[in-house]
Amino acid sequence: MRVVVDLNRCQSYGQCCYAAPTVFRFHNGESLEYNYAPEDDLDEQVLRAAKACPVQAISIGIEDEAYEALEQKVQQHG
DSSP states (O other), X not given: OEEEEOTTTOOOOOHHHHHOTTTEEEETTTEEEXXXXXXXXXXXXXXXXXXXXXXXXXXXXXXXXXXXXXXXXXXXXX
């Protein structure tokens, strides 16, 4: 999975930091830092973070079949 954040669109709401704290964090409480290639075991957290972003600034790169399987997994776990 590859993560891309549109930093021009990001408004620093921080929902991504709550959903996936090992992937997203604020540096000095101001600028967003993130892991653009997180480990596979963090895929569910990253998808939750992307869905939680109120301005939809987070894009994830993943093949369609893998995305569908991941989305089903997230829905099952709440």
